[in-house]
Amino acid sequence: MSTPRTDGNPSPEIAVLTDNICRHYQMGEALIPAVDGISLEIRSGEFVALLGTSGSGKSSLLNLIAGLDRPTSGKVVVHGSDLADLSRAELAKYRLHTVGMVFQSFNLIPRMTLLENVELPMRIAEVNRNKREALALKALERVGLGKRKKHRPVELSGGEQQRASLARALINQPRLLLADEPTGNLDSRTGTEIMNFIREFNESLGMTIVMVTHERALAEQYARRMISLADGKLIDDRATASAATAVVRRGEL
């Protein structure tokens, strides 16, 4: 498990390191540089917000860190392992055990109940059947959905669905939580509710959080560090006001 963040520690473990990564998409004749040479370091236990307008490349960067996509050039190193060295199967294992993901559109599987949705990563991880249900139920109870376990996603509000997807993201105890606009489809009240959960995971479980958002206010309020992107490039990287201590920052590239 991740080492709890200890503020002031001069060199906590580096959770995520990207070295000059690029991701170019071929769209017909045109080559689109979604991510264009980004280098950054995220330390274990940090809560980082990736800010930017749509098309700035923040989601593409998140997908590269998540191992859902491979960079055209450059490398991504997570907890010491270079994702480029991993085979497709190993990359799937990495997503399964090291990364938890939360999406703007929740991405719960509609044909499954909440309990089954939360159980799914354990199913993929081949966790013993007898333990799965209890663990899934515990995770649902943690986000206040214990009574809704038999419901299907469509029967729930957006906030409830996002809570369920948080429970699912955490079920295999990942070290890294990647959230892609987690409040984008929610009203501000339920958005706050979700953000409080995420902050709690960061603080009590010491999880490293990388959250994509376009709401500066949200980033300011919850994250300790804001990284701004535009046109696939890193344009700003600084500690937020809420950061109690200075965030270790990488030097200019």
Added chain:
Amino acid sequence: MKLYDSTELAVRNLRESFLRNSLTTIGISVGVASLVAMLSLGIGLQKLAGRRLQSSGLFDTVIVTSRRDLRGFNREQEDNGPAPADSPALDEPARQKLEQLPNVIEAYPDIRFITELRFEGSPHLTMVAGLPFSSKNNDAFDGMQGNFFSSDSAPEAILQKAFAEELLGRTPKRGADDVNVRELATPLLGKELVLSYTERTATPSASSEADRGSDAAAYSVVRHRQALKIVGISDLDPDSMRGQARARVFLPLKFAQSLHVMQASDVRDTTRLPGSAPTYSNVSVRLKSPKNVQAVEDAIKKMGFNTFSITDATRSMRQFFAVLDLFLGIFGSLALAVASIGIVNTLVMAILERRREIGIMKALGASDADVKGLFFAEAGAMGVFGGAVGVALGWTIGRIINLGTNVYLRRQNFPPEQIWFVPWWLIAGAIVFSIIISLLSGLYPASRAARLDPVQALRYE
């Protein structure tokens, strides 16, 4: 993902698009059903033919003749073996020796003669033959009216239908419907039939003189009459194998032998075997199993007799049924091939529909193999259900065909038949085949699903 989990998810997914998946599964069922129905019919027919031939006694019987009769059944037999004059006679001791051979149930002489029978005063001329008691279970007596002989030595007769018609003066017109054997039986069963025959008896006084003298015939021929009770009217022709010489009246073999009726071969024997015991024109040797035919035939040939059996005919029959089964199997499989296209179609559709879901699963950490396994499991599950339902359906179709055929047979006054047979290996084989076909069909969709790019798939709405 563990196989159990993939299967569970797969069955769940199948239930979700119930109508479409049911239709696909029904497609497989129909394919399997046609395969099962076709093959079970082929196997049933083969069994029927085998059973018929088995009980007809053609395949477990070797017919033995003496080489003295100069009647080898083929050139090879005539060219090999002892010279006719040196070969043994086919008499009672020879018959007993034949019966002692291993795997032989019985060896009985062929007793047949043409004679006159009187029924209610009017004479009828026909061939009469002795019938061993063991032929009671012969298929030729299916549909017989009355009973089989009460014992092997009872003065009783079974008539062939054609002769019964003749006795009643009902000669059927050409092209007319067959007369119902039941109608013939009523006026005939239990009635008396008088058999005239010529008995060959030893004549002690004459024979002693003859022995001292030259090659004179050493027996007398005496005319006799014998009353017979009609106990049965056979619908079919129990003696069909004998062709022109086939009998229309049958007596119990022991009884027929005890009459010592003058046989055709007796006259000929007088020129060669002065005063000796009577010989048989041929002896039928019945074996425990058709498998023993070759060995027993060889043993009999070694004794110096000619033999005849129809084992070669079985070989070509088996060949025929193998080809028939092959063709029936190919026709049956065609429907299954069409059904397999249905599986491919359904799964490709499912991939399009569940693209996002595949993306989610990959994002959560499912590997290519997990996704592939899931779609494979879905194809396999359709194969299992399709196979099981198909076997049941094929079984039902077979039953219905069988039932329909029997209704037709009964209307034509034939006994019902089991023309359809589903062995356990066909049931198991059909289900396994259906699963294999389904998995093969799932190959392409599954690998396509596994190759999906998760980022693209997640973007898909």
